[in-house]
Amino acid sequence: MSYEFLLSSAIGVLVAAGIFLALRARTFQVVLGLTLFSYAVNLFLFASGRLVLNRPPIWDKAISEYADPLPQALVLTAIVITFGMTAFVVILALRSFLETGSDHVDGDNVPCDGDDSDMGKGE
């Protein structure tokens, strides 16, 4: 199986799982979904420099075949930003749960203190 197929299917599965979870009603699942989605995006950005094997970075003008360094820099930036954002949204979700007593994204006052019995409702 080719690397292209492996990578693209991995991105596809991550995006599908991420979108599914991001559409759930509870903040924890939404955060997990966003995290999976951002993994997929990072892999996708990485692949935008094309998949190449065993190529060196540019370090000498004599090298004609090299790995594109820019997507790596972009991915690094994207990882740092999404990492910070995820940390923030986790804290925000926690504060929201502690202050409102509900971890539903739409803010309905459904009591849910460790009880998952209302999971099936409306989903």
Place this chain on the structure above:
Amino acid sequence: MSVLDHLPVMPVVIPALAAPLTLLLMRRHPGWAIAIAGVSCLAMLAIALTLLGRAGEGIVHVYELGDWSAPFGIVLVADRLSAIMLVLAASLALIALLHAVLTGVDRKGWHFHPLFQFQLMGLNGAFLTGDLFNLFVFFEVLLIASYGLLLHGQGPARLKAGVQYVVVNLVGSSLFLVALGLLYALTGTLNMADMGMRIADVAPADQGLLRIAALLLASVFAIKAAVVPLHLWLPRTYDVATPAVAGLFAIMTKVGVYSLIRVVPQVFGEGAGAAAWAPEPFLWPAALVTTAVGFAGVFVARTLSEQAAYAIIGSTGTLLIAVAGWQPETLGAALYYLVHSTIAGAALFLVSDVVARRRAGFSDNISSGTDFADRQVVGLMFMAVAIAVTGLPPLSGFIGKLLILKSVTVLPDWGWAWGVILVTTLIGVIGFARAGSAVFWKVAESDGEGEAECRGTPESAPRADLAAPIIALALLAALSAGAGWATAYGDNAAAQVLDRATNARAVLGEGAP
């Protein structure tokens, strides 16, 4: 290099320096921190005005960060459009900051001023950058700051709205990255000017991907601009935000509009293959529906701040009707209306705050309540702002809408635009008249409960909170009085934005095609 050569980077550097200073000083010397925040905003305004003057002479000021030349390094580009947005951001920041300081909300938490400065850094950077990935980074800077500002003052309502706002924007950021990845893979560059030149060479087999990238990017900007059906995050967020913050947020939807105006003609203009003007067929109907939804919201809103939030959606829709034509005439009119609608939207939030502060128990609910201090003055201010927002004479909203109505006649479907704009204006007028008469005229006779609340209200409230909305109104009046100059500048800016080849030569040097 003289100091003038470094001007374009200043609007990013100044708030970046001011933010940590205010963070350090806020706890022990709040007076100093507020002074630094004020000086920073004033300095930004001065620099923005200087850039406005220089750009007005037709100079496209290109600043190469680290002296790396254009397609390889990151450039800041200060042309007419950027200068307009910088002046607008700095003016709005001063008004919002003044209101926050005078009403004391900046001292409800420790981090108002640093977040405010970082928000401005993100805004200014987004308006200046000539690089798409850098645009993403500045979007993130302004978003992170806006998350903090939105939550300023705390409370369950803000936390709930905050979760939704953050989640929507995280999804938007991810889509932005996907679009950037596609565009980089197809064109091999992230510099907007360079991408605009190279996009014509994309292989025929990749045209589908190119179109997807263009539409994804436009969708991301549409999320920021709160275009229907991507507007659902806005009303609740702006409604619960601290009013001074909501005033500053009035420019956030315009960041999305600005990005569309900047990126679409530059990158997805003529000769971009399948992506040429790709967002147009979707943007035009979406703008019409956005206008209708926004003003319908104005009609049915329950509080003044909710009404202001819907007014922001409606005015952004009206703005996009003009933008979606992509003609020099319509873009010129759009730029004038953009400046007007931002200031008017902010003024509406500030006035709703002034009302809420005086009505104690009734807050800014659109319902008849008891008498409150300065009812006549505040009522007049509300009327003036409502006139500006809906676009009645004599304020600049009338001129802006007139220009848009006149300019869209060059488009084939202009009848729709006329119908929607005129009908929504009427709905807006009725909505504001209803709200104004309920809040300011139908003052109930004091009975048991109402009286208790009335007694809680200080009869002579401090009037300092009237200052910021009055300054905003004065700006609108100035914009009406100086309409000739402002529209001429807007038309020139529109022509400059649409002139892709000249922009590319300015950024990439004379060697570019």
